[in-house]
Amino acid sequence: MAAASSKTSFDESPERIIEHVEGGPAAVGDTKCDLDLQQHALYHEALALYPNDESIDQAQEKAVVRKLDRRILPLLGICYFFYYVDKTTLSYAAIFGLKDGLDLKGEEYSWLSSSFYFGWLIWAIPSNLIMQRCPPAWYLAFNIFMWGILLMAQAAARNFAGLLSLRILSGAFEAIADPAFMLITSMYYTRSEQPSRIAAWYIWNGIGVAGGGLIGYGIGNIKGALESWRYEFLVVGAFCAAWGIVLVIALPNSPRTIWGFSHDEKLIMVARMRRNQTGIEQRRINWHQIKEAYLDYKTWLFTLLGFVANVPNGGISNFSTLVIKGLGFGTLETALLGIPQGVLVVIWIGLGAVANKYMPQNSRTLVCALFMLPTIAGALGFLLAPANAYVGRLICFYLTGSYQASFVISLSLITSNTGGQSKKMIVSGMIWFGACIGNIASPFFYKTEQAPSYPLGIGSLLVANCIELALFFVFRYAFIWENRRKEAQREALRAAGYEETDELNATAFADMTDKENPNFTYVY
Numbered sequence: 001m002a003a004a005s006s007k008t009s010f011d012e013s014p015e016r017i018i019e020h021v022e023g024g025p026a027a028v029g030d031t032k033c034d035l036d037l038q039q040h041a042l043y044h045e046a047l048a049l050y051p052n053d054e055s056i057d058q059a060q061e062k063a064v065v066r067k068l069d070r071r072i073l074p075l076l077g078i079c080y081f082f083y084y085v086d087k088t089t090l091s092y093a094a095i096f097g098l099k100d101g102l103d104l105k106g107e108e109y110s111w112l113s114s115s116f117y118f119g120w121l122i123w124a125i126p127s128n129l130i131m132q133r134c135p136p137a138w139y140l141a142f143n144i145f146m147w148g149i150l151l152m153a154q155a156a157a158r159n160f161a162g163l164l165s166l167r168i169l170s171g172a173f174e175a176i177a178d179p180a181f182m183l184i185t186s187m188y189y190t191r192s193e194q195p196s197r198i199a200a201w202y203i204w205n206g207i208g209v210a211g212g213g214l215i216g217y218g219i220g221n222i223k224g225a226l227e228s229w230r231y232e233f234l235v236v237g238a239f240c241a242a243w244g245i246v247l248v249i250a251l252p253n254s255p256r257t258i259w260g261f262s263h264d265e266k267l268i269m270v271a272r273m274r275r276n277q278t279g280i281e282q283r284r285i286n287w288h289q290i291k292e293a294y295l296d297y298k299t300w301l302f303t304l305l306g307f308v309a310n311v312p313n314g315g316i317s318n319f320s321t322l323v324i325k326g327l328g329f330g331t332l333e334t335a336l337l338g339i340p341q342g343v344l345v346v347i348w349i350g351l352g353a354v355a356n357k358y359m360p361q362n363s364r365t366l367v368c369a370l371f372m373l374p375t376i377a378g379a380l381g382f383l384l385a386p387a388n389a390y391v392g393r394l395i396c397f398y399l400t401g402s403y404q405a406s407f408v409i410s411l412s413l414i415t416s417n418t419g420g421q422s423k424k425m426i427v428s429g430m431i432w433f434g435a436c437i438g439n440i441a442s443p444f445f446y447k448t449e450q451a452p453s454y455p456l457g458i459g460s461l462l463v464a465n466c467i468e469l470a471l472f473f474v475f476r477y478a479f480i481w482e483n484r485r486k487e488a489q490r491e492a493l494r495a496a497g498y499e500e501t502d503e504l505n506a507t508a509f510a511d512m513t514d515k516e517n518p519n520f521t522y523v524y
Helices: 014-021 024-029 037-049 058-095 108-133 136-154 160-174 177-188 194-202 204-220 228-250 263-276 287-295 297-326 331-358 364-370 372-384 390-417 421-445 455-495 501-508
Strands: none
Touching: 037 263, 058 108, 058 136, 058 160, 058 177, 058 194, 058 204, 058 228, 058 263, 108 136, 108 160, 108 177, 108 421, 136 160, 136 177, 136 228, 177 194, 177 263, 177 390, 177 421, 194 204, 194 331, 194 390, 204 228, 204 331, 204 390, 287 421, 297 331, 297 390, 297 421, 297 455, 331 364, 331 390, 364 372, 364 390, 364 455, 372 390, 372 455, 390 421, 390 455, 421 455
16 A cells, blocks of 8 residues: 555544555555655665664764765855855945946845845745756756856846846746755755754855955955956856856765765665655655645744744845944955854854754754844844944844854754655745745835934844744744644554554655654654
8 A cells, every 4th residue: 555645634534544554664665656666676675674773783874974964064065155155246246336336226226135035936936846856956056057147147237127137037046045955954864963964054154154255355356347346246156157067966866876875875874764754755746745735834834934034134135234334344344344244153053053962852942042032132232232332233233143043943843844745845945935025025124314224124133033033932832732633643543553663664755744644753
């Protein structure tokens, strides 16, 4: 029998659920999984050789994980570096003459900041579903290559309308980045490992902030035939396009096809993922899972989280240089002062990963809430400090970056708590859908007439942070409630003859959602 019918629901009767999992490990080979024969064989062999977690040698597993870390995390990290530098290129172009060069008026710069996310908003969900049908690493690489090409094209913009159109297209191609990073992380790492690995590649966001300052200043001072701000787009775009070509060769598409690992290492790589109960690969789009995703209240909570977490991000990404410059610093000083801002983001994310690792089990939402406190304090300090307290207000502005640690750990709540490939694509897409709306709205809180202190912009950051803090507690108690409900259902299953321990292999790689899978437990 099939390990997972598209109609299975955890709310069905115990007897109905048992029908869907009683096929045992062989159910992984059901043709409904839409996996090729080589993949079937690898999964069967892995589960036969390692029928339970205790049969995996811990030293060998740790060696495989270290090898995966060296292979995957630097590639995703450097990709994320370019991802952030790409998005802040407009900000650095602004201090090197973009506004005057294109004769921008009124809110046109804010529209340029937001337009990027209109393309993302429109293409986020379709792009996620296309990725499910494609080798994910190659699809990501293609999109990165196109970022670079479009960024280089922005150097040729002659007016507001031309640059606006190119930024909308750039946003569409960047829509896949974060969901792709999350998917790739969930394919190779267990749920307990995912927060630190997401932090490992997201931390390059901070390196991008710091490095972006140096890169932006260096490029902005190129003396050539073009205006200084045009070189910002041209040089960064060329590096992005080149990196897309590198990823085609270096980034693996799946545990089955990854090169540089022995067959035995691949078997360990696959068998250890049984713990996740979320599957690894599934190329067939399951429309029942898509319907479930949109009817699941947690999807909309994640969408709201994406929105409130990115109201601060949209403003800081595009206006941080203008805010810092408005504190009385020159262009060179402004570019250089972006470095400590980025270093602090790296420190915040690193501290968040360490705190999550050493806190008791199921402390993720508490760690997220903890790291919201400095950013709230920083926003308050910036708003309440005297106008001439330049250093104090700069320090407060730096403190607002702590929310990055909270958002990074919250991303692991999606990868760890969503089962079923199509559902995972939708849920991971929806948090970035919310992020788009937040990033679109945010620049308009930074009113031109309120420069350089932008009290409304900093105020929007404060309000969004307070809502985000409350959301983490909503998530915590929602997952606790879901687990109690799951355990009550498992009790009914056990009473009907269902042996949970014996059936972990049957559901591990089946394309079952978190609601459908009787062995799924939410982490929080």
